Amino acid sequence: MKKILTVLLALIVVGFIGFGVLTWLGGRDTVDTPPPDAQPTGPVQPDWCPDVEVIAAPGTWESSAVDDPVNPTANPNALLLNVTRPLQDQYPADKVKVWTxxxxxxxxxxxxxxxxSYDDSRNEGITRLDEELKKTHGDCPLTDFIMIGFSQGAIIVGDTANQIGTGIGAVDAERVRGVALVADGRREAGVGQSVGTPVPGVGAEISLKPLNAAVQLVMPGATMRGPRPGGFGALDDRTVEICAPGDHICAAPIDVTDALERARNLIDHxxxxxxYAGNMAVFGTETTPEWLVRWTNNLINQAPAEPAAPPAGTDPAAGSGTVTSVPPIPQG
Incomplete structure (x- = not known):
């Protein structure tokens, strides 16, 4: 009888040990194996989102607060229409969104x-640009941006690039593929990448900052703010500055003595x-809009840029900065 009891006790002990081992193995499998309905981590991009959004900021008197950003008609002669319309013809909206x-x-x-006033108009533009960046990024977190600005629009885009590049903008710098500023009134030698014919001087806002009080006599509410603090930060290598020789908006003298005359020149444009729509002196073989279309195409298709010489007959010593061009648009 004792032998039978001993055997039964042994079987019970072995059973408890076996149950414990099986429970441990089952628990380990539960920890290591994710549930079948686990969701992927990271941002999700809806199917309707574009790969890239191209944002164009027109110059003074070339836009309106009530204009249609997809089909702008405020000024049929606006410079950047020569860039945005070819891009809209080339790409479907679900691949490239073009927004003015x-x-x-x-x-x-x-x-x-x-x-x-210039200050109020500029601030309105910056606010609306930030709103568009935030809206698109909120709906489409993996969409990248390309921003182009002309004249007052270059000020707006340049200031926005400054904020993004220094870490206080509406989107992260990694979401911006490129920035192009045409006739930037805050252009500064050695900040950003100079393309086309080198030019001397600086943007008018830098040139006229020491004489800002006198400027107000001619242009009330047009604050000359000087250079952008921090430049373009993380976007410096992706920001190009385009300035035509003789354009005093982006190539004003550094030491200005006659503020009133210089301010009147700003008004006269x-x-x-x-x-810029037809000036061949900037790039030599093509106009600024043609160059911008190629540059934008290369960014959309992620083609790298390559250095090139300035147009024939120009003097590289006349200005500072890197002179670059872009390769032909990839085919196929």
């Missing part, structure tokens, strides 16, 4: 005191500033 900044784009001065 609608803002007041005015410049109060002694000859048109009823217009919005000299012939060079108004001729």
């Amino acid at each position: 900044l609608p803002y007041t784009a005015q410049f109060k001065n002694a000859g048109s005191m009823d217009e919005m 000299n012939g060079v500033h108004a001729q």
Whole structure:
């Protein structure tokens, strides 16, 4: 009888040990194996989102606060229409979204005191651009951006790039493929990548900052703020500056003594500033809009840029910065 009890006790002990081993093995499998309905981590990009959004900021008197950002008509002669329309013709909207900044784009001065001041117009543009960046990024977190600005629009885009590049912008710098500033009034030698014919001088806001009080006599509410603190930060190598020789908006003298005359020149918008659509002196073999279309295509297709010489007959010593061009648009 004792033997039978001993055997039964042994079987019970072995059973408990076996049950414990099986429970441990089962628990280990539960920890190591994720549940079948586990969700992927990271941002999710809806199928309808574009790969890239191209944002264009027109210059003074080339936009309107109520303009259609997809089909702008405020000024049929706006420079950047020569860039945005070819891109819209080339790409479907679900691959590349082309959006033109609608803002007041005015410049109060002694000859048109009823217009919005430069400061207010610029701030309105920056606010609306930030809103668009935030909206697209909120809906489509993996969509990248390409930003292009002309004149007052270059100020707006450049200031936005400054904020993004220094870490306080609406989106992270990694979401921006490139920035192009045409006739930037805050252009500074050695900040960003100079392309095309080298030019001397600096942007008018830098040139006229020491004489800002005198500027107000001609352009009330047009603050000359000087250089952008921090430059373009993380976007410096992705930001190109384009300035035509003789354009005093982006190539003003560094030491200005006659503030009133220089301020009047800003209002007049000299012939060079108004001729980027056809001026061959910037790139030699193509116009600025043609160059911008190729540059944007290369960024959309992630083609690298390559260095090139300035147009024939130019003097590289006339300005500073790196002169670069872009390769032909990839085929196929």
